[in-house]
Amino acid sequence: MMRLHPLDRLEAVLRHPDQLRAWTVDQSDIEDLPTAGEFMSLRWIWWQRHRTDLLNEIPGLGSLPIIRRFQELARDFEVLMPSTQGRSLSKPRTLGHSGVYELPPPGSAQWEPGGSFVSFQETFRAALRGEGVDQHYSDALTGAVAEMASNAVEHADSPVPPIASFEVANRAWSFGVTDVGRGALASIQENPLYADLEGEVEALELILQEGVSRTGKPGRGKGFTEVFKALVDRRAILRFRSGGATSLWEGESPTAQTIHFQGLPFRRQGFHVRVGGPIP
Amino acid sequence: MVMMIPLRELVPTGVLAGRLPGNALRPLLEDQVVAAENGAIAILDFTRVDLVTASYFLAAFEWLWEREVCPVIANTTPEVREEIELALKAANLKALFGTNQDGHLVEVQPFNLDSTETATYEKIRSLGTATANDLYTLDRQIQPSAWSNRLALLYRYRLLRRQSMGRQLAYSVCGS
Numbered sequence: 001m002m003r004l005h006p007l008d009r010l011e012a013v014l015r016h017p018d019q020l021r022a023w024t025v026d027q028s029d030i031e032d033l034p035t036a037g038e039f040m041s042l043r044w045i046w047w048q049r050h051r052t053d054l055l056n057e058i059p060g061l062g063s064l065p066i067i068r069r070f071q072e073l074a075r076d077f078e079v080l081m082p083s084t085q086g087r088s089l090s091k092p093r094t095l096g097h098s099g100v101y102e103l104p105p106p107g108s109a110q111w112e113p114g115g116s117f118v119s120f121q122e123t124f125r126a127a128l129r130g131e132g133v134d135q136h137y138s139d140a141l142t143g144a145v146a147e148m149a150s151n152a153v154e155h156a157d158s159p160v161p162p163i164a165s166f167e168v169a170n171r172a173w174s175f176g177v178t179d180v181g182r183g184a185l186a187s188i189q190e191n192p193l194y195a196d197l198e199g200e201v202e203a204l205e206l207i208l209q210e211g212v213s214r215t216g217k218p219g220r221g222k223g224f225t226e227v228f229k230a231l232v233d234r235r236a237i238l239r240f241r242s243g244g245a246t247s248l249w250e251g252e253s254p255t256a257q258t259i260h261f262q263g264l265p266f267r268r269q270g271f272h273v274r275v276g277g278p279i280p
Numbered sequence: 281m282v283m284m285i286p287l288r289e290l291v292p293t294g295v296l297a298g299r300l301p302g303n304a305l306r307p308l309l310e311d312q313v314v315a316a317e318n319g320a321i322a323i324l325d326f327t328r329v330d331l332v333t334a335s336y337f338l339a340a341f342e343w344l345w346e347r348e349v350c351p352v353i354a355n356t357t358p359e360v361r362e363e364i365e366l367a368l369k370a371a372n373l374k375a376l377f378g379t380n381q382d383g384h385l386v387e388v389q390p391f392n393l394d395s396t397e398t399a400t401y402e403k404i405r406s407l408g409t410a411t412a413n414d415l416y417t418l419d420r421q422i423q424p425s426a427w428s429n430r431l432a433l434l435y436r437y438r439l440l441r442r443q444s445m446g447r448q449l450a451y452s453v454c455g456s
């Protein structure tokens with residue numbers, strides 16, 4: 001039986017409300033929950049698109065154990081975004097150990113050295129350092145979130161701005177970048193080499209390979225290298241989802257890493273990356 | 281002319297990552313480069329830069345190799361240098377690495393050259409300034425036109441500077 005990530009299961013339930021009563025949560029789901037940042041990113045993007053709060057979509061959804069756990073994790077963001085409605089995230093909202101940020105478009109002054117993106121990035125780094133993460137690893141993770149954020153804005157072609165988030169709490173860290181754009185398949189098809197590619201799983205596999213990009217230009221497609229480095233030897237877990245495909249990447253050492261791809265029983269617009277791990 | 285570009289005075293973070301932040305740095309550098317004379321040495325000083333990614337580096341600096349300046353990458357940590365080397369190889373760029381000590385470049389070394397290119401570069405370095413005919417005088421197994429081509433190639437890589445000396449072109453290493 002296919003084992004779905006909790007967020008994908010949530011999506012499945014949202015698409016098939018009749019399954020809500022049959023939806024059960026096992027202990028492994030609780031231990032493998034996405035962070036508040038990931039959930040709040042989805043919730044924020046949902047509001048942007050539908051002008052309704054995700055939690056109000058289905059009666060009883062907010063009382064599900066897994067959602068209650070989301071809410072607990074998201075309490076800081078509740079302070080940051082009391083209702084999510086009508087609030088702008090174009091300036092980073094941070095509470096020292098957590099933050100969420102609506103990424104600016106290409107060419108925006110916010111990407112410049114004194115802009116708000118650097119402020120968001122540095123808040124994440126300070127949070128990691130504050131929790132005792134060594135400088136080398138803090139730098140690598142900060143670099144990784146910058147790479148993922150930049151990639152989302154460049155490649156997603158998203159109708160609403162992508163969201164970046166981070167959380168450093170309970171001896172763990174995570175960051176996520178979520179967009180509701182075209183996803184990896186449509187993006188990589190711009191490269192003539194892959195114009196005939198049809199599978200979303202194959203597209204996800206391709207974009208995770210170093211040097212593969214939609215432009216096909218030398219030096220492009222290297223953004224994920226930093227994520228690889230951040231993962232090595234630190235028991236981090238990377239999760240990617242694009243359209244109807246997902247992958248989970250885990251590692252214990254530079255030579256002991258596994259990456260597992262699978263198709264999902266539904267398709268969700270856009271691309272999501274979430275990286276998380278323990279604080280040693 | 282030597283143009284110092286101390287990156288940490290331009291960027292308030294030691295983590296330089298992402299193509300879009302790299303793109304955003306470029307206009308700040310262009311102003312300085314446009315003001316510099318042709319053949320100027322642009323020292324990219326990475327002091328207190330803790331991390332740079334390949335995508336940031338190429339977005340921020342790759343255009344320098346298309347201008348009449350000699351970029352020299354200085355004061356990198358081993359980790360930063362390793363990532364820059366990956367970027368340079370991916371973009372098939374040659375470069376000079378060195379150490380900036382109080383405005384003086386020392387320990388300048390070329391990167392990403394083949395053995396022939398390295399040998400030519402080292403000959404120019406040992407001579408200070410030389411023309412193709414000077415090199416032919418030293419090694420007559422290689423014709424002046426071949427020396428001229430090799431020197432022109434190193435110039436296009438932005439590893440050598442050149443100036444007219446009568447009807448000939450004289451070359452010297454950047455950072456000398």
